[in-house]
Amino acid sequence: MLLLEAQLSESGRPILQPGEIECQLIDSTDIDLEQETKPPYWNPLLGGIVSLTTHRIIWIERTRKKEPVQSRAFAIPHPAVHALEPPKKGGLKSLFGKQAVKLRIVVGIRKDGALATRDAASAVRVVMVFRNLDSNSDAFVTRFQEVLEAKAWTVIPPTSALPGRAHPGSEPSFSGRQDGSQPSRAFTTAHAGVSGILKREEAQAKQADETLQEAFGDLNALMSKAKDMVALAERIRMRLAGSSGGTGGGTDEGEGSRQEMQDLLLSVGIASPVTRENAGALYHQQLSRQLSDFVGPLLVKSNGMMALVDVYCFFNRARGTELISPDDLLQACRLWERVNAPVRLRRFESGVLIVQARGHSDEAIFAQLAQLVKTPDGTHFGISASDAARALGLPPALAKEELLAAEYRGLLCRDDGADGLRFYHNFFLELDSLQEAAAGQQQ
Amino acid sequence: MERAASGITRKFVLLAIGRLPEELGRSWFDKCFRGLDRPLRMAFRRRPGISGLQGATAARAQYKTLGEDVAKVRTEQMTEQLATFKKSLEDFAQKYKNDIKKQPAFRAQFHEMCAKCGVDPLASNKGFWAELLGIGDFYYELGVQIVEACLATRPHNGGLIDLQDLRALVAKKRRTAKEPVTEDDCIRAIGKLKALGSGFEIFTVGSRRLVRSVPTELNRDHNEILEMAQGKGFVTAAEVQAQKGWPPGRVEDALETLLREGLAMIDDGDPDGQRRFWFPCSSGDGNLSIEGQLGEGPIR
Known part of the structure; x- marks a missing residue:
């Protein structure tokens, strides 16, 4: 295969690299090579979902409902893309009804035929065909061009592998003065001693003030300085967290627990939330997958079960400003079965909705209940x-x-008496099988 | 003596350079102080006797106060910067909400900043239409904040919170928003959560309105009450409150629910006049277990 294999999460969402952000999704898309003689290892990719991120373009195989097999995914990293040839508009063909839109991507390849992110020996045209005529392919192409221009992959994300784990007040990389991890400045007497430390402290505080003022001039300024500001925020936070522990002043208990919440949510933040804008018709389906990936680890922490309302809060908090409505959440949960998600929605008699891990099956509990009714007390009094x-x-x-569920399965039998509802072992099932056995013997 | 002195100096310098990451600071310190330590040691050697000791103590104290001052000033500066940062972020969150949404890469960074500074990025104004028709983001945002407040206080209150307290918590979180949050707003926002199942609700106990955030199916308070009733077979509200230290509403709610579920029975006939909650369905001596230990069975 010419394209690179891409990793998918359990629910079939692409696993993004640190700093990579998903920008647009589009469905029913083919990827093929545009040349007469195709290499023997090449198979055209048909009818998949294409996800455009800041770093790659990822084609994801459509999941078939019946097969629990993981779908495959392939990616073209943006550095390999030499040029885009957008679909021609207003041609003669467009007069005769709508046509599938074709986007040609010129990618570099190495001598051995693999994709080349640099030093390409030659180039081939890969053609993307958008079969879904209703999808917004124009927006996709525009977005693609923007992403290629932004070159986000050239930026190495700072400490993104371990957010919040940065050292308290690590060297201020926001000043652009020093990016090395070791303080490489030579030791001179000017920097040494108490006065040197004081001087440096002062300079740093001043610099932070200036950066703050510049960055919050307008939105564009903040956008261009965003990375530095994140670093500054982290630095201030760590510093204050450290000092408030020592002085113990100012923060009451409520504030403390809120801070914990904040940290919790920070650790599970979703950098690329699926939105109506970037997913279009795929919105609910992709949302469902993202939600399932998100809920999985949370369930582990809470005994395999969570109220849907709690999930709603956590999920929306992780999405930041991209709120989803309760109805959308519910719809996403209902699609779990169709996307083979490892979690499921469960409704209790009382109308309460909870989310449960699919592995957290009733079977284990039924087995325990069956054992319970066979104990001496269980046999006597239920x-x-x-x-x-x-x-x-x-x-x-x-x-x-x-x-009640076990009763419904026929494992238990009820006795609704004066001292409440009690359950006993269901002998009727065994009676049936005894009779069958007896009948078998007679014959 | 030498050790103590260098220990103190070391402590001071570490305090002052606290802004360096710890390992970094330490290695840096060691590098510099291997040199400085020696003269220091020499000085102590050269000045034995009481006056030498006194001098060293005074120096130590001076270093210490200086170090504390530096740390204090720095913390103050940081606090100020954080306040500016917060204010600006809050303004931006409101002013450029839609622009921020359109830029996926920047949006992620903006959220990170907000989270790190403790700014809530959800701060839509209620506006005319929200007030009138209940549309727009306002009530949804409030809903998320309400659930969050409930989650955060759950360890203290077991998922029951007074509507007034809840409003105060949420209002504190939204301090930038121009309009105050009213109890009515909270009620409407909770109403919007109906689609998510019936676990989250407002109910009235006496004159107070309480919000329940834990559905009965996941409520562990009931287990604790059952556990308490093990020995005697009954509990009273006062007993539970005394033993668990729960606020009154929480005890009543749990007992009510057990009653409604058909697990408890009321007995008002006791001479002391206290209502007793009997748990006849639990096998009194609690010997029912999966291991199947033999027991005498419940007394009936």
């Missing part, structure tokens, strides 16, 4: 919701749900 709650360590209301 088990109530509170018994089950205590034995399984579940909240009573949930235990009741599980008992």
Whole structure:
């Protein structure tokens, strides 16, 4: 294959590199080589989803519902792209109804036929065909050109591998004075001693003030200085966090727990939220995948179960300003089954909605319940919701749900008596099988 | 003596250069002070006796105060800078909301800044239409902030919070927004969360309005009450409150729910006049377990 393999998450979303941000999604797209004789290893990629990021263009195979096989994905890194040949407009053909739009991408290849991000020996044309006529392919092409111009891949993200883990007050890279990790300045007496330290402190504070003023002049200024400002914010935060621990003043408890929340949300922030603008018709489907990737790790922390309202809060917080409505969230959850997500939505009798890991199956709980009704006490008096709650360590209301579900499966039998609802082992199932066995013997 | 002195000096210098990352600072310090340490040691050697000791102590104290002053001034400066930073971010979040949304790469950076400074990027104004029709981002944003406040206070209150307190928390978070957040706004915002299932709701206890954020199915308070009832088979509200230290609303809500679920029964006939909540369905001695230990069974 000419294109590079790309990694997908469990739910089929591309896994982005540090600093990489998804810009646009488009569906029903083919990728093929535009030449008569195609190399033997080349297979055209048909009808997939294409994700344009700041670093790559990723083609993702469409998932088939029946097959739980991971779909494949291939990418063209932007540095390999030499030029774009946008679709011609207003040609004669456009008079006769709509045509599939074709975008030609000139990519460099090495002598051995692999994609070359630099020092390309030759170039080939890769053609992208947008089959979905309703999709906004014009916007896609424009965005593609913008991204190529921005050259975001040339910027190495600072400490993005471990956000929030940066050293307290690491050397101020925002000043552009020094980017090395080691203080490389020579030791002179001017920098030494108490006065040297004081001088440096002062200079730094002044510089930070200036940077702040410049950056917040208008939006463009902030955009161009964004990276430095993030570093400055981090520096101030770490510094103040360290000193407030020592002096212990100013922050009350509520503030403290809020800060914890803030940290929690920061650690799970979604850099490339799926939005209506960048995903178009794919919105709910992609949102569903992103949500599933997001919820997975959260569920692990909360015993495999979370109220949907909590998920709504965490997800929206991680998305920053790109809020989604409760209805959109619900729709995304409902699509989980279709996208083979490892999580599922569950509705209780009471109308409460929760999110559960799919691996967190009822089977394990049913097995425990079945064992419980066979204990001496269970056989004599049956088990109530509170018994089950205590034995399984579940909240009573949930235990009741599980008992009812087990009853529905035919594992348990109810006795709704004076002292409440109790459940017993269901012997009727065994009766049936005994009768069958007896009938079999008679014949 | 030498060790103590160099220890103190070292401490001071580390304090003053606290802005360097720790390992960096240390290696830097060692590099510089290997040189400085020697003369220091020499000085101590040259001045033995009481006056030498006194001099060293005075010097030490001076270094220390200086170090503290530097650290204090610096913290003040930082606090000021943070305030400016916050203010500017808040202004930008409101002014350029739509422009920020259009630039995916910048949006990510903007969010990072907000998160690091503790600025809430959600600060839409209510506006006329939101007030009138309940449309726009305002109530959705408020909804997210409300759930967040509930989540943050959950360890203290078990998922029950007074509507007034909730409003105060959210209002504090949104201090930049021009209009104040009213209780009515909170109620409307919570109403918007209806689609997410029925776990999140407002209910009234006496004259207070409480917000419940934990659905019954996930509420562990009930387990604790069941646990308490193990020995005697019953509990009273006062007992639970005394033992768990929960606020009154929380105890009542948990007991009510257990009653509604059919797990508890009320007994008002006790001579002491306190309502007892019996748990007849739990096998009194709590010997029911998966391991199947033998027991005498419940008394009925």
